[in-house]
Amino acid sequence: MKISIIFGAIAQVASAHYFFDTNIINGVAQTPGRYVRTSTRAIKYNPIKFSSNPAADIRDNSYADGPDIRCNQGAFASAGNTQVLTVTAGSEVRFRLGVGATMQHPGPGMVYMSRAPGDNVKAYDGSGDWFKIFQEGVCNSSGDFTTNAWCTWDRDWIAAKIPSNTPNGEYLVRVEHIGIHRSHVNQPEHFVSCMQVKVTGGGNGVPGPLVKFPGAYKSTDSYANFSIYGGHKPFTFPGPAVWNGSGTSNPVTTTRSSTTTTLATTTRPSSTTAASTGGSPLYGQCGGNGWTGPKTCARGRCVVSNAWYSQCIP
């Protein structure tokens, strides 16, 4: 009896966890590891947590404030055997989870890019500058804030459009889902992987704001001290604002699947431009490194979330 209870608990934990090991091209899932670097984790689906968390809660010695937060543990070792996917700027990349898992943790989905030195992504460890190209948080404002209110809930993919202005070259494209169900005890769970991509047909944009991994996330950030309990509340994404295409506005309509319904105002802070009316809208961005938009709020007050992001909060 006791044994079956223990097995039940383990199975439940395992099924909630996940890893991105493949991508989808025109509806066809690729062989795992073909374009997405494979991690060397002992247990592939384990999350990455902060080094300040209790030792018993840390998995495989991977830390959100260590280099494994770039592309996952040991992923650079597979770089040479991972192919480089050619993607036309303006079209999407779509990551998919392995082994039939879905994201059954509440929290944001995000996608970042980092250009490889010498445009040789197979030799790049991800230690350079990163910019964010996509983020999604709450899509279903009438949903349960602990589960299906979140865009990624029970999905097996995260997709992002490579911005049209992205300069041609080779990049790491980094996908991330963060489970924030334990952020109220400062234990967000990060699930990350990187795809090797060659961008063609791009432009002359200057991507930014730029961050490093590790460094972009701190255990003191609001997302790492957030409670999903007690109803809906504004969520501030970790890391920098989404690159707005270097001054040109980033279209809200993306190539993301139609299964994603409405984008909540909190999901695309960089697209909120209210400079002419004096101040950012409610939940819009109002400051942070690299932010060139309004520094005041048309409604609410401007609250610093982290070095790269301040938000208008009621």
Ligand SMILES: [Cu+2]
């Ligand atoms: Cu978990």
